[in-house]
Amino acid sequence: MRLPCPYCGNRDAAEFVYRGDAAPRRPDGEAGMFDYVYLRDNRAGEMRELWYHAQGCRNWIVVTRDTVTHEIHGSELARDNKR
Amino acid sequence: MGEALTVSERTGLGIATVMARRGVDAAAIGAVLGCALPGGPGWRNGGDLSAIGTGPGTWLVMTETGSGDFAEDLTQRFRGLASVTDQSSAYAVFRLSGHDARTLLQRGVSIDLHPAAFAPGSAATSMISHIGVIFWQMDDAPTYEVAVFRSLAGSFRHWLDSVAATL
Ligand SMILES: [Zn+2]
Numbered sequence: 066m067r068l069p070c071p072y073c074g075n076r077d078a079a080e081f082v083y084r085g086d087a088a089p090r091r092p093d094g095e096a097g098m099f100d101y102v103y104l105r106d107n108r109a110g111e112m113r114e115l116w117y118h119a120q121g122c123r124n125w126i127v128v129t130r131d132t133v134t135h136e137i138h139g140s141e142l143a144r145d146n147k148r
Numbered sequence: 149m150g151e152a153l154t155v156s157e158r159t160g161l162g163i164a165t166v167m168a169r170r171g172v173d174a175a176a177i178g179a180v181l182g183c184a185l186p187g188g189p190g191w192r193n194g195g196d197l198s199a200i201g202t203g204p205g206t207w208l209v210m211t212e213t214g215s216g217d218f219a220e221d222l223t224q225r226f227r228g229l230a231s232v233t234d235q236s237s238a239y240a241v242f243r244l245s246g247h248d249a250r251t252l253l254q255r256g257v258s259i260d261l262h263p264a265a266f267a268p269g270s271a272a273t274s275m276i277s278h279i280g281v282i283f284w285q286m287d288d289a290p291t292y293e294v295a296v297f298r299s300l301a302g303s304f305r306h307w308l309d310s311v312a313a314t315l
Contacts, residue, residue: 072204073189073272077258080275120275122189122203142204 069140072122084115087127087146109133115143153248153312158241158293161210162218165233168205172229180225181209191271191284200271200284208235208282208295239282240301242308245291248315253283253292255311263288277307 066078086108089101111131118124125143130136168177178185183194186201200208211218219234226232244252254261256276266272271284276294281304283294296304 073274076274120280121273122206123273124203144204 066135068116068126068128069137070118070121070124070126071140071142072124073118076118076121080118080120082117082119084117084125087113087115087143111138151246153244153246153252153315155308155312156243158243160214161212161236161241162214162216163208163210163235163239163241163295164219164222165202165235166199166207166209166222166226167231167233169228169230172205174205177207177226177230180229186269186271189271189273190269191286192269193286200282202271202273202282208239210241238298239295240298240304242294242296242301242304243291244294244308245289247289248312249292250290252308252311252315253294256307257281257283263290276304279304279307 067075068078068081069075086105089105092098092101110133111129113127113129116126116128118126126140127143127146128140129138131138166177168174174185174187178199181194181197181199183197183199184192185199185207186192189201191198191200196211196213198210200210202208209222218236219232223232250261257272257274259272259274260266266285268285268287268290271282273280273282275281279296279300281294281296283292285292294304
């Protein structure tokens with residue numbers, strides 16, 4: 066599998082470290098912290114996921130990928146994805 | 149046509165990483181350096197200095213004119229604009245030149261080095277034989293330079309000699 070890094074271009078997946086779902090946001094207080102730390106959806110289909118380009122530009126990126134077909138619909142720097 | 153392949157190590161280089169502070173763009177950093185900087189992965193040569201884009205807002209800046217006060221001097225000039233880290237002793241830089249250089253390098257990297265995809269001025273940060281590398285193309289000979297962490301230079305040279313023997 067190859068992943069499109071917004072800076073480096075298409076690269077072998079071996080250059081990246083997988084982090085998982087990019088959706089969870091850290092809550093301000095204790096409420097919702099358990100869900101934030103432990104609960105994840107097990108999606109079949111399109112998903113936004115965090116990958117770290119460890120052997121390239123050393124940036125976190127968000128990749129939109131279909132977990133069923135492995136089709137990739139795009140990527141962006143995680144820093145541009147902050148809410 | 150020149151030699152099929154010449155390999156040499158660059159020595160006495162001043163090398164530093166320059167990381168722009170938030171909101172500071174490549175043009176502002178380039179203006180201080182007096183050298184136009186690549187906005188993406190690329191190599192630019194500006195007289196005394198050359199610069200390689202290694203990530204968003206990050207460049208490896210090199211000079212041939214000595215490693216002495218290079219990073220300290222840059223730190224002063226970039227105060228408030230960028231963070232500077234001395235890398236002069238951190239990287240070993242190899243130069244590969246000649247018409248076999250592309251084939252040799254292509255045996256190590258999973259990045260397309262065909263002239264239509266990777267030309268003079270192109271650069272990339274990747275892996276060769278599990279060793280982190282930064283490399284760039286300088287001319288059509290073709291000539292490439294490859295920077296590896298100095299502690300892994302022996303392992304890199306072992307890979308290079310093994311592949312060169314098969315060419
Ligand atoms: Zn990258």
